[in-house]
Amino acid sequence: MNIMMLLEMAAATYPERVAFMDGADGSAITYQGLFDAARSRAASLTAAGCTRLAKLDVSSLATPIGLFSSAWAGMPYVPLNYRLTEAEITALLARITPAYLVTDENRQQSFSGHGDIKSVSRAHFLDDSEHAAEHKDDWSMDPDDVAVLLFTSGTTGVPKAAVLRQKHLVSYILGAVEFASADESEAALVCVPPYHIAGIAAILSSVYAGRRAVQLSNFSAEAWLELARREAITTAFVVPTMLARIVEALEGEGSANLPHLASLSYGGGKMPQRVIERAMALFPDTDFSNAYGLTETSSTIAVLGPDEHRDAAASEDATLRRRLVSVGIPLPGVDIQIRDEAGNVLGPNQRGEIYVRGEQVSGEYEGKGRLTDAEGWFPTRDAGTMDEAGYLFLEGRADDVIVRGGENLSPGEIEDVLLMHPAVADAAIVGIPDEQWGEAVAAAVVLRPGESTSESELQAWVQTRMRSSRVPKRVEVWDELPYNETGKLLRRLVKARLQ
Amino acid sequence: MAVLKTGARLKSAVCDGEVMVVSAPAADITLTCGGADMVDSATNADERAAIDPDHAVGIRIGKRYITEDGGLELLCVKSGDGGLAADGALLLQKDTKQLPKTD
Incomplete structure (x- = not known):
């Protein structure tokens, strides 16, 4: 097994279709072009004598070329988070040398004297004339070869390098995507970071389905909407905070005016019920899917599909309606x-x-x-x-559970209740040390623009809806909650500030 | 006869067809395409024999083929005119359910 085989099938079946397009500059590559580029870069990777291909850069055509060429060359592909500090990046790079590093022009200069790193700029990596056109025709089919090393976000400590082998990625694609199921008009908008498992999955799914993937490297709701309209995007994946911002940007409009968008999937964090309900109203003809997955599981393991979204949203029954915030089956x-x-x-x-x-x-x-x-x-x-x-x-x-006087409390259910308050835009619940109970419930909330409320009002709000043990002992109003760039709430920072 | 290895790529000796083993039982299987034993994909085909007319149903790229008990599953990675068979019994094309798009 090898993900290169998926690209080979795609290039044999729809060679002239556009595979990827960089939304920033409009540059594009066909499936045959991508296959040929993977071959020639595999030759360069092999010749450089490195053991990993590291990529420290925003999404571009170099992203899929990097992923597939490393699979052809038989070395792990390691996309790094370019938003980390220089010290953090240096520490991660030290764990993966000798490495062939593809990065932006500025950074390339700073790595040029490094003995264990062969650094090239994105422009150099993308320039066909810089690479040999020939390389061996086949690649290893050993299912245990490491395809990708992904550093976890490290929200709880030193980043761990998750190992994804060829068999994991190929199994995921064969289980989740029907080969060549997309017709020529289908286009996916990829806005998740390239160092995130969803970014890897988006590349592989798009290739196997035969879609044109349009890359958006710096997300903003306005840029997303503009690109989706301009490129007649038919399918997209967003994290919950992105959808919240898109919904916000469309505030005051009756519909999103994206007639081509047939499906919109989301995952990577908890979706507030209010956001998904509003999104479904703004995108009445779009199929919504909630995908739950982890880096360690090669992305999606459970899905709440479009019909289930519609049934839950239309239902009067509380149990069925609650399925809207389920991650499916x-x-x-x-x-x-x-x-x-x-x-x-x-x-x-x-x-x-x-x-x-x-x-x-x-x-x-x-x-x-x-x-x-x-x-x-x-x-x-x-x-x-x-x-x-x-x-x-x-x-x-599991680590976020608050243990108050021997009772296990889940932050999520208290946050859900706070989010139902009309003045509350966002909420985080954490446990803080408490002499009497061991841990006490504390809340940080962000208010909707122009709204106001008080600690006692929010405590009363929870009191009337949940058991008294759930009522926050303290509620603070903040300007914003700390999230990482993929929308994961950084609970330890909330905790530190509330203590 | 051989125990098929998951992930291995095999090709037909009588047509263009190629497959990858998705899953296989830990038992000896004679895998044929077009009536002739399949060979390692790195093998160079010299002259091709004719396809057995009883094994000429063809295989299509991207489709999956299984034995009746589901123990053996192959992915067609290159279309061909021959039909797949395990120990003489033709494989069935696996029905796949279209899932919602998730990424």
Whole structure:
């Protein structure tokens, strides 16, 4: 198995179709062009004598070329977060040398004297004349070859390097995407960062389906809407904070006016019910899907599909309506269980840790091995419940549980209640040390523009809707909550500031 | 007869068809395409024999083929005129459910 085989199939079936287009400058590459570029860059990678291809740059045509050429050359592809500090980047690079590094012009200069790093600029990497046209015709089909090393966001400590082997990525694509299912008019808008698992999955899915992928390297709601209209985008993936901003930007308009957008999927964090309901009203003809996945599972493992979105939104029944904030049911070939701390499998609606098993699940970190148990189950560290019908609900990170006087409280359910308050735009709940209870509930909220409220009003709001143990002991109003660039709430920063 | 390895790529000896093993049982299987044993994809084909007319249903790129019990699954990576068979029994084309787009 090798992801290059997916590109080979695509190039053989629709060679002249545009595969990728850089939204910033309009440059584009066809499927045959991408296949040929992967071959010639594989030759350069091999000749450089490096063991990894690292990429430290925004999305561009160099992103898919980098991913596939490294697969052809048989070396891991390592996309790095270009928003990290220089010190953090240097520390990550030291873990992956000797590396062939593709980066922007400015950074390339600063790496030029580094012995273990062969650095080239994006322009150099993209210039056909700088690379040999010939390379061996085949690539390794060993399913255990490492395809991608992805540094996790490190919201809880030193970044770990998740190991994704060829078999994990190929299994994910075969399970999730029908080959050549897109017709020539279909175009995907890719705005997730290239160093995020969703960015890798977007490339592979688009190639296998046969879509034209349009890249947006610096997200803003205005740029996203403009590019989606200009390129007649038919499908897109966003993280919840992106959708919230898009909805905000469309405030006051009856519809999004994106007639081509047939499907819009989202994932990577918790979607506030108000945002998805508003989005569905603004995009009445668009199919919404919620995808839940992790870096360690080669992206999506559960999906809430378009029909389920519509049924839930139209339902008067509270149980059915709540499905709108569910992450759906497992993909075919993926098994999910909820377990308690002792490892016992829990029944419907019981809160515990989410475990996952399947061909696409890696669960491996470099230097640490696989964290799966003997039966292949991987502990996600995400907390969740599953209802009687098998719909999965996320309840935050297992580590985020607040233990107040022996009672386990989930931040998510308290946040949901605060978010229903008309003045509250965003909310974060954390546990802070408390002499009497061990931990106490504390809240940071962001208010909607022009609105006001008070600590006592919000405490009363929670008091009337939940058990008294859930009422925040303290509520602070902040200008904004700390998120990382993929929309993950940085709970430890909230906690530190509230303590 | 051989135990097929997951991820291995094989090609037909009598047509253009090529497949990749998605999953396989840990047992010896005689895998044929067009009635002739499939060979390693790196093998150079000299002269091709004719396709057995009973094994000429053809395979299509991107489609998956399975044994009746589902134990063996192959992905066609190059279309061909021959039909796939395991131990003489023709493989079936797997029905795949179209899933919502997720990325």
